[in-house]
Amino acid sequence: MAASSPAPRPITGRFVLITTIAFFAVVIGVNMVMMRLAITTLPGTEVDSAYSASLAYQREIAAARQQNERGWQVQAHVDRRPDGAAAVLLEVRDHAGAPLTGMNILARLERPIDRRADRPIEVSEAGAGSYRGRVDGVAPGQWDLVIEGDADGRRMFLSRNRVLLN
Structure with a gap:
């Protein structure tokens, strides 16, 4: 005589309810964890108000035309050292090749993907x-080197260049 196997348990309403609640609890829990990770790692917006940025657009176009008419030549060289410090060397000349002195140069390294990693650079003549600057805590990778040159309280030069620092 063959041994009989025990009868399978019947599916009850209680079992279906517990299984359904457990399934949705797992789905909602995973969604909450993913939402929390997405919100805490969000680097922020590029522009706080698109309307304000659009109003300033015409002024930026006019400033770019004036900058092109001046014909200034700015050569930038950036070196990242193994300790994480970056050194910046800028050579600023006018349209005739004469050195420009007495400029207030503002520079910064901006991360294209994370605004929180941006680093201002202290630049001095x-x-x-010739202008030099140094900044600590620069990770390897792609950066945008932003250079602004002010004279007499007006921005006379603006440059944004992608650089790769190893």
Whole structure:
């Protein structure tokens, strides 16, 4: 005589209810964890108000035309050292090649993907038309080097260049 197997348990309403609640609890829990991770790692917006940015657009176009008419030549060189410090050397010349002195140069390294990693660079004049700066805590990878040159309280030069620092 063959051994008989025990009878399977019947599916009851209680079992279906517990299974359904457990399934949705897992789905909602995973969604909440993913939402929390997405919100805490959001780097922020590029522009706080698109309307304000659009109003300033015409002024930026006019400033770019004036910058092109001046014909200034700015050469930038950035080196990242193994300790994470980056050194910036800028050579600023006018349209005739004469060095520009007495400029207030503002520079910063911006991460294209995370605004929180941006690093301002302290730049000072090192000689006739030569400006130097240094910043610590620069991770390797792609950065945007933003250079602004002010004279007499007006922005006279703006440059944004993608650089790869190893």
